[in-house]
Amino acid sequence: MNIATDTRSRIIAAAKPRFHSRSYANVGIQEICESAGVQKGSFYHFFPSKRDLVMAVIDEFADEWAHGFVAEAFDPALPPMERIDYLVDAAYFWQKSIKQVHGRMLGCIFGNLTLEVSTQDDILRAKLLAIFSRAKSRFKDTLEEAVAAGTIAPLDADLTAEAMLAYLEGVILLAKSQNDPEVIYRLGPAIKTLRVEAAV
Amino acid sequence: MNIATDTRSRIIAAAKPRFHSRSYANVGIQEICESAGVQKGSFYHFFPSKRDLVMAVIDEFADEWAHGFVAEAFDPALPPMERIDYLVDAAYFWQKSIKQVHGRMLGCIFGNLTLEVSTQDDILRAKLLAIFSRAKSRFKDTLEEAVAAGTIAPLDADLTAEAMLAYLEGVILLAKSQNDPEVIYRLGPAIKTLRVEAAV
DNA sequence: CTTGCATTTTACCGAACGGTCAACTAGCAT
DNA sequence: ATGCTAGTTGACCGTTCGGTAAAATGCAAG
Known part of the structure; x- marks a missing residue:
């Protein structure tokens, strides 16, 4: 473990919970540096800008999810539609545990950042879009598998996948507005009722 | 029309598009004052704080919607489920026209603000929650009417209404991430497939 | 022992932040 | 005409913002 990479990762570690629990604009570089025990000049040695x-x-959040809950949920050994249940459950438990520790529901950082910055920074918007795009693909593959297995009636897998992702983000948004992860528990399972019929 | 109220409403008029198109933290009072042709001291004569x-x-956005599209959509003369279609269409056309003028999809200001500030300001969160709560009631009443009319099978109107609201917000979020209102056009109609079954 | 490079420190930049204050103006009622 | 009040003005508060530049440090290869 290089000292250099250590400083860099300490900065990221300090920034993660702050961007998640507040907002992009509300978290300053100075605060991050103080929390990470790093001088500002050092910060700009590793990151050209706040955006970087x-x-x-x-990326760290995305990796964390991809190797954690997402990998568990989209386990090929599970029946396809149960994977979707698993993912919604994971979102619920995650938000619930955050609230227990932090006292607040923080929601999805990708959704949070999307609504905050995507009118102001197309590079960040593109980055977040790519995250959503990958998530949608997971849903789509799962739906296609479910159709092939006869678990669900044929549908437009691409649009239904996008609809499910939208619903999940919306549920997390409403839950955050109530500061109550139980909203995810109550509303989450209805994700499987969403359908976009295949075009003829 | 009093001169006093004119200054106040000029401030609000200058603030509205800025909060909508950027974010709460990214819009400064100085900028709003310059755009409204008002001195900062005058601003603080009418508003105790930025939060106010x-x-x-x-409130202005909420009133605008309540007396505009929402009133049109939830017209008792329309068949219940068509009102929901109407509302989704209204969201689509609104975002589309904003993009034509502004070049960007701005999304729903209530959703935008919710994700930005609700972990930092419980008073604002409560305000936004009340807006969502009213919207949910509209959906709920409509669903109950549709069930009574036999248009749709019985369901849990309260939870389904909340699910539909969540879906609408989620669709707008995804559309914003793509800067493309057509996402609302494609995904919107699936809102009627959402169902939470009534508890037995 | 020296050169070179990555890293770190420290001081600094101009601009903007939300908010305050006292002085001033205008209109209206007594 | 006078006094009260709502509204307005413009200067000012301390703090923080994202970002810069130059000098100092540590370390490793030649």
């Missing part, structure tokens, strides 16, 4: 930091934070 | 301004802006 938040991109690294986005 | 954004609350007035929220």
Whole structure:
């Protein structure tokens, strides 16, 4: 473990919970540096700008999810539609545990950042779009598998996948507005009722 | 029309598009004052704080919607489920026209603000929650009417209404991430497939 | 022992932040 | 005409913002 990479990762580690629990604009570089025990000049040695930091934070969150809950949920051994249940459950438990520790529901950092910055920074918007795009693909593959297995009636897998992703983000948004992860528990399972019929 | 109220409403008029198109933290009072042709001291004569301004802006947006598209959509003369279609269409056309003028999809200001500030300001969160709560009631009443009319099978109107609201917000979020209102056009109609079954 | 490079420190930049204050103006009622 | 009040003005508060530049440090290869 290089000292250099250590400083860099300490910066990211300090930034992650702050961007997640507040907002992009509300978290300053000075605060991050103080929390990481790093001088500002050192920060700019590793990150050309604040935007580059938040991109690294986005990547870390994405990796964390991809290797954690997402990998568990989209386990090929599970029946396809149960994978979707699993993912919604994971979102619920995650938000619930965050609230227990932090006292607040923080929601999905990708959704949070999307609504905050996507009118102001197309590079960040593209980064977040790519995250959503990958998530949608997971849903789509799962739906196609479910159709092939006869678990569900044929449908437009691409649009239904996008609809499910939208619904999940919307549920997390409403839950955050109530500061109550139980909203995810109550509304989450209805994700499987969403359908976009295949075009003829 | 009093001169006093004119200054106040000029401030709000200047603030509205800025909070909508950027974010709460990214819009400064100085900029709003310059755009409204008002001195900062005058601003603080009408608004005790920035938060009070954004609350007035929220109220204006809410009124605008309530007396515009929402009133049209939830017209008792329309068959219940068509009202929901109407509302989704209204969201689509609104975002589309904003993009034509502004070059960007701005999304729903209530959703935008919710994700940005609700972990940092419980008063604003409560304000936004009340907006969502009213919207949910509209959906709920409509669903109950549709069930009574036999248009749709019985369901849990309260939870389904909340699910539909969540879906609408989620669709707008995804559309914003793509800067493309057509996402609303494609995904919107699936809102009627959402169902939460009534508890036995 | 020296050169070179990555890293770190420290001081600094101009601009903007939300908010305050006292002085001033205008209109209206007594 | 006078006094009260709502509204307005413009200067000012301390703090923080994202970002820069130059000098100092540590370390490793030649």
